[in-house]
Amino acid sequence: MFYEANPIAIAIFLAFVGFVLGISFYFARKAKSAEGYFAAGGSIHWFVNGIAFAGDYLSAASFLGICGLIATMGYDGFLYSIGYLAGWVVALFVVAEPMKRLGKYTFTDALDSKFNSKGIQLMAAISTLAVSLFYLIPQMVGAGVLVTPLLGLPHWMGVCMVGAIVITIVATAGMTSTTYVQFLKGGLLIIFSTVITVMVLNRGLSTEPRPETFVPRTIAASSVEAVASVEYHEKTYVKVVEDGRANWWIAEGDQLIEAQSKVETAAGETLYNGAPKEDKMFKSVGLVNKLQLPDGQVETGSVGPLEYLSTIQDSEIVRYPKDAVAKFDHDGDHVKVFVPEVTAGADLMVPGQYFKTKTKMGKLNFISLMLALFFGTASLPHVLIRYYTVPSQRDARKSTIVAIGGIGFFYVLTLFIGFGAMTLGVIDVESGNMSAPLLAKAFGIFLFSIISAIAFATVLGTVSGLIVATSGAIAHDLMDNYMGIQMNDKQKVMAGKIAAFAVGIVAIILGIAFKGMNVAFLVGWAFAVAASANLPSIVMLLFWKKTTAKGIAWSIGVGMVSALGIILTSPDMYAQFGFKGTSFHSLNQPGIVSIPLSFITLVIASLMTQKDNEGLEDIR
Amino acid sequence: MLHEPATKVGKDAASDWKAKLGIKLFWLYCLIYMGFVGIAVFSPDTMKAPVLAGTNLAIIYGMALILFAIVLGLVYNRVCTKKEDEMNAKAEGAE
Numbered sequence: 059m060f061y062e063a064n065p066i067a068i069a070i071f072l073a074f075v076g077f078v079l080g081i082s083f084y085f086a087r088k089a090k091s092a093e094g095y096f097a098a099g100g101s102i103h104w105f106v107n108g109i110a111f112a113g114d115y116l117s118a119a120s121f122l123g124i125c126g127l128i129a130t131m132g133y134d135g136f137l138y139s140i141g142y143l144a145g146w147v148v149a150l151f152v153v154a155e156p157m158k159r160l161g162k163y164t165f166t167d168a169l170d171s172k173f174n175s176k177g178i179q180l181m182a183a184i185s186t187l188a189v190s191l192f193y194l195i196p197q198m199v200g201a202g203v204l205v206t207p208l209l210g211l212p213h214w215m216g217v218c219m220v221g222a223i224v225i226t227i228v229a230t231a232g233m234t235s236t237t238y239v240q241f242l243k244g245g246l247l248i249i250f251s252t253v254i255t256v257m258v259l260n261r262g263l264s265t266e267p268r269p270e271t272f273v274p275r276t277i278a279a280s281s282v283e284a285v286a287s288v289e290y291h292e293k294t295y296v297k298v299v300e301d302g303r304a305n306w307w308i309a310e311g312d313q314l315i316e317a318q319s320k321v322e323t324a325a326g327e328t329l330y331n332g333a334p335k336e337d338k339m340f341k342s343v344g345l346v347n348k349l350q351l352p353d354g355q356v357e358t359g360s361v362g363p364l365e366y367l368s369t370i371q372d373s374e375i376v377r378y379p380k381d382a383v384a385k386f387d388h389d390g391d392h393v394k395v396f397v398p399e400v401t402a403g404a405d406l407m408v409p410g411q412y413f414k415t416k417t418k419m420g421k422l423n424f425i426s427l428m429l430a431l432f433f434g435t436a437s438l439p440h441v442l443i444r445y446y447t448v449p450s451q452r453d454a455r456k457s458t459i460v461a462i463g464g465i466g467f468f469y470v471l472t473l474f475i476g477f478g479a480m481t482l483g484v485i486d487v488e489s490g491n492m493s494a495p496l497l498a499k500a501f502g503i504f505l506f507s508i509i510s511a512i513a514f515a516t517v518l519g520t521v522s523g524l525i526v527a528t529s530g531a532i533a534h535d536l537m538d539n540y541m542g543i544q545m546n547d548k549q550k551v552m553a554g555k556i557a558a559f560a561v562g563i564v565a566i567i568l569g570i571a572f573k574g575m576n577v578a579f580l581v582g583w584a585f586a587v588a589a590s591a592n593l594p595s596i597v598m599l600l601f602w603k604k605t606t607a608k609g610i611a612w613s614i615g616v617g618m619v620s621a622l623g624i625i626l627t628s629p630d631m632y633a634q635f636g637f638k639g640t641s642f643h644s645l646n647q648p649g650i651v652s653i654p655l656s657f658i659t660l661v662i663a664s665l666m667t668q669k670d671n672e673g674l675e676d677i678r
Numbered sequence: 679m680l681h682e683p684a685t686k687v688g689k690d691a692a693s694d695w696k697a698k699l700g701i702k703l704f705w706l707y708c709l710i711y712m713g714f715v716g717i718a719v720f721s722p723d724t725m726k727a728p729v730l731a732g733t734n735l736a737i738i739y740g741m742a743l744i745l746f747a748i749v750l751g752l753v754y755n756r757v758c759t760k761k762e763d764e765m766n767a768k769a770e771g772a773e
Contacts, residue, residue: 133736133737133740137740139740140714140740140743140744143743143744143747144707144711144743144747146747146751147703147704147707147747147750148704150700150751151700151701151703151704151707152704156697364730364731364732364733365731367733368728368731368732368733368734371732371734372732404726404734407736407737408718408725408726408734408736409718409722410722415718415719421719424715424718424719428715432708432711452758452759452762455758459748459751459754459755462747462748462751463751466744466745466747466748467748470741473741601701
């Protein structure tokens with residue numbers, strides 16, 4: 059789609075980002091010590107920390123990813139909401155207080171508090187790096203997604219922009235400033251998402267499309283001359299020239315249905331519906347096809363939340379799913395035709411569009427994802443690090459509950475934002491990630507700018523939090539603890555900042571490489587790696603006396619490698635990078651294999667090394 | 679020095695008690711969560727059944743899981759805070 063930059067949007071956006079940077083620099087002056095840099099000196103108020111938790115957690119994946127996935131796939135996106143929140147139950151009930159009691163700066167310290175083992179230090183630091191990098195990818199992809207409609211910039215520029223700003227924030231500030239940035243942004247995100255939801259419910263549902271939405275025409279095949287015709291997956295696509303513009307239509311019986319197409323010509327041009335992007339022929343999609351309303355009404359008007367959902371349940375929606383896109387070559391042109399699919403609302407309101415729960419593999423992927431999401435939250439290094447920023451265990455618990463409240467409320471809203479985007483026809487067929495900001499745009503440029511700025515700040519905040527966690531892993535766990543490099547506080551912070559810079563650069567590169575993948579889906583992977591690598595060791599350390607240092611180190615290693623291995627060889631990875639052939643397994647979600655594997659490894663390795671534990675004090 | 683908490687945490691007499699309660703609540707939630715996953719996988723059509731105000735089971739169960747997590751969190755916090763005060767006062771009295 060073609061996006062024009064709007065001066066008001068840019069002004070609001072820049073003001074907001076400037077404000078965030080201002081806060082960051084202000085608090086930076088307070089963070090002089092290593093403790094201040096990595097853990098905000100353990101001095102943050104529990105409520106602020108709780109909302110900051112929510113801010114950290116409601117990253118690009120939630121706002122852009124989940125809303126986008128619901129907008130394009132229906133209920134399956136909401137599964138992420140449910141799973142992401144359920145993960146907090148594990149964090150609160152099982153991990154929160156013991157972690158606070160054990161840790162110092164990082165998750166590695168907590169694990170290592172009993173053993174002081176080189177093996178644990180190394181493995182935990184590597185797993186922190188791996189998880190953080192996986193979590194960084196979707197954030198960076200999200201950044202690129204945001205700046206396109208807002209500033210009219212290409213994807214890669216957005217990624218670089220976030221990278222540069224975040225490196226500046228982290229290099230100058232640390233945990234105190236990221237906490238306040240997250241607090242502000244988390245609060246605003248919840249408030250403005252509520253505003254959008256109220257507006258969606260207020261507008262209700264209508265079969266009358268908005269003027270900006272693509273409404274396909276249907277014509278008799280005999281009324282036009284077909285220039286070319288291509289068969290693809292049992293459908294016939296016909297090229298028709300109209301006003302000098304060649305576009306692809308879908309043949310159905312003796313009729314032709316207009317489609318939207320993207321063609322990369324042999325000459326290197328990219329045409330949207332047969333014209334350059336700037337001609338704005340390519341439109342947003344999503345349509346309510348049929349509404350079950352009495353007396354032939356075409357719109358519901360303002361409705362309540364449950365009535366809104368049940369009305370969609372009884373309606374029919376035109377969607378453009380990714381797997382229905384026809385991709386073929388014709389005369390040297392690479393052609394993509396976006397094919398509409400009429401879906402019954404009842405099918406969109408249950409799992410099954412994305413995870414084909416009626417097939418065996420779909421069932422397995424579904425269970426695997428729900429497992430990883432449930433156990434992933436408590437194992438995310440940048441979430442765990444927040445337990446150290448409050449003064450006491452009681453405060454850690456209270457802030458976790460504030461977080462659960464805020465996050466849970468937001469996740470309920472994702473349903474309305476997602477379905478709002480689906481039914482109001484604001485979806486960009488090329489990337490569902492943009493659905494939530496584009497929905498805001500349907501309600502006016504002001505709301506759009508604010509929402510985009512908040513979402514951008516979301517990315518900034520999450521990325522800086524992650525980079526702090528990563529640089530902590532490198533400077534504190536690897537260099538200081540593992541390698542035993544003697545550093546004073548000042549040098550330690552310096553090392554952290556250099557590490558932050560390097561991680562930032564890597565994140566930028568990955569953000570560009572993964573363009574177009576749904577960000578919630580990508581975060582699902584980060585959760586799977588975290589749950590596989592970290593959770594078994596945290597849980598077993600706390601609840602199984604026979605756990606040994608080697609058991610933990612091996613479990614982290616095996617969990618991480620198996621999760622990464624399955625992801626890197628998965629069918630989805632093949633599809634993203636256009637590898638030839640098919641993947642040798644069909645599991646897209648590794649959790650169901652890698653989590654149990656990591657547990658088993660820990661038990662076996664611990665039982666084999668029981669001698670190591672002699673003379674060690676029990677930590678409980 | 680490396681393996682001390684960021685801020686000193688006082689001795690907590692309620693620690694074990696809280697951990698046990700946490701695990702119990704975790705299993706309770708886990709069971710309900712598994713119920714959701716189970717229905718979605720093994721009986722997907724059940725999810726379509728209308729439950730409340732015409733809205734289907736999938737939506738209501740999903741929202742209920744979210745709300746239940748919040749409620750459980752609040753209950754846990756309340757009980758823990760009370761117990762901490764009680765048990766720590768007793769422990770101090772005993773010293």
